[in-house]
Amino acid sequence: MVFDSYKLRQEFPILENRRDTIYFDNACTTLRPRCVIDAITSYYTDLSACHGRAQHTLAKKTTEAIAGARKALGDFIGSPSPNQVIFCRNTTDAINRVVFGFRWNEGDSVLTTDLEHNSNLLPWQFLAQRHMVRHILVPTYQNGTFDFPLFRTVLHDSKVRLVSTLWTSNVTGSDFPVHDIVEEAHRHGALVLLDAAQAVLTHPIDVQELQCDFLCFSAHKMFGPSGVGLLYLSDRALDILDPVFLGGDTVEDVEVTSYTLLSPPQSFEPGIQDYAGIIGFAEASRFLKRLGQYAVRDHLVALNRLATERLSQVAGVDVIGPVDPEKRGGILNLFVEGVDANTLARLLNDIAQIMVRAGRHCAHAYYNAHNLPDSVRFSFGPYNTLDEVGTMCEVFGTILKHYR
Numbered sequence: 001m002v003f004d005s006y007k008l009r010q011e012f013p014i015l016e017n018r019r020d021t022i023y024f025d026n027a028c029t030t031l032r033p034r035c036v037i038d039a040i041t042s043y044y045t046d047l048s049a050c051h052g053r054a055q056h057t058l059a060k061k062t063t064e065a066i067a068g069a070r071k072a073l074g075d076f077i078g079s080p081s082p083n084q085v086i087f088c089r090n091t092t093d094a095i096n097r098v099v100f101g102f103r104w105n106e107g108d109s110v111l112t113t114d115l116e117h118n119s120n121l122l123p124w125q126f127l128a129q130r131h132m133v134r135h136i137l138v139p140t141y142q143n144g145t146f147d148f149p150l151f152r153t154v155l156h157d158s159k160v161r162l163v164s165t166l167w168t169s170n171v172t173g174s175d176f177p178v179h180d181i182v183e184e185a186h187r188h189g190a191l192v193l194l195d196a197a198q199a200v201l202t203h204p205i206d207v208q209e210l211q212c213d214f215l216c217f218s219a220h221k222m223f224g225p226s227g228v229g230l231l232y233l234s235d236r237a238l239d240i241l242d243p244v245f246l247g248g249d250t251v252e253d254v255e256v257t258s259y260t261l262l263s264p265p266q267s268f269e270p271g272i273q274d275y276a277g278i279i280g281f282a283e284a285s286r287f288l289k290r291l292g293q294y295a296v297r298d299h300l301v302a303l304n305r306l307a308t309e310r311l312s313q314v315a316g317v318d319v320i321g322p323v324d325p326e327k328r329g330g331i332l333n334l335f336v337e338g339v340d341a342n343t344l345a346r347l348l349n350d351i352a353q354i355m356v357r358a359g360r361h362c363a364h365a366y367y368n369a370h371n372l373p374d375s376v377r378f379s380f381g382p383y384n385t386l387d388e389v390g391t392m393c394e395v396f397g398t399i400l401k402h403y404r
Contacts, residue, residue, distance in 0.1 A: 031223070151184065168202070213233075311332070
């Protein structure tokens with residue numbers, strides 16, 4: 001499927017209201033289409049009640065809407081059952097629920113890579129510092145791609161209980177071979193948690209085909225609202241994960257000194273949830289399905305190819321990650337010798353409303369280990385155009401001409 005990015009822009013109110021904006025910060029958060037905004041608003045205008053707690057009309061309709069959203073998102077990821085979809089705040093929240101809810105045994109190890117987002121690194125460091133698990137970090141190749149032979153060796157030589165890894169990097173844009181990772185981990189008796197936050201926009205997800213045990217992502221990475229995400233739990237995962245948060249709507253009954261939990265997903269979703277966000281999340285999944293994730297990826301690679309060709313000709317530009325834009329999807333992350341990344345990002349914004357991100361992109365450990373300076377990350381979305389990329393390249397060149 002091929003879509004028209006110029007026509008697609010008309011579905012995003014912020015781009016209609018700010019026609020001068022060139023938004024290249026999609027790896028942080030995508031913009032929201034009108035249908036998602038309307039779906040979020042519909043909760044407040046048509047429902048505005050609790051889910052699963054009362055018998056009145058609005059509560060019943062809210063319960064039906066949340067059940068429908070859970071089914072839509074379960075279908076979106078190929079879940080065997082909607083009850084294996086747990087709503088949470090975001091990917092960070094989902095990973096922490098696994099970290100602190102997993103039934104660890106003495107001597108267990110968890111394996112991650114050196115390219116993980118802080119959300120998939122800091123919680124494991126926390127456990128390791130308290131001697132609750134051993135944290136094994138597997139380095140990637142110099143260009144940030146996955147070192148599968150080393151991964152296999154570490155699995156063979158260590159008592160790894162869980163592999164927790166990204167699918168697509170927010171630093172390099174490159175993909176890890178997740179199907180092979182899951183297969184190899186299972187062969188050695190380890191479970192697998194996949195951080196799909198950066199992958200969900202461009203990769204169709206089928207958890208049954210992947211055979212992963214845990215998978216998580218945030219709605220805001222795929223046109224959905226901020227503050228809501230999901231955690232998928234396989235049957236095996238459900239057997240070894242306890243709820244981290246407890247409270248209202250998680251229990252069947254409570255005595256003075258004991259309680260009986262409800263079955264999942266209720267046992268993992270305490271208190272009033274972000275019902276408007278969940279409804280918007282489901283609508284975002286339908287919107288993305290209509291676009292087609294492969295079509296989105298093809299478009300982003302085309303934008304990245306043009307940007308890479310133009311900016312690579314500028315003296316002093318260094319690209320982080322694989323040279324080939326096909327292997328970086330929608331991300332072009334670079335630094336310029338002698339030029340402060342944060343200043344460059346600010347000038348792009350101030351001069352031409354070109355919005356990018358500068359810094360270490362929540363991957364401080366990777367930057368420190370590889371002695372990388374702060375970088376400027378251009379991350380493209382399906383509503384971005386080749387004309388916008390051309391404008392950015394011209395402004396980029398002008399800034400460097402004057403900066404130097």
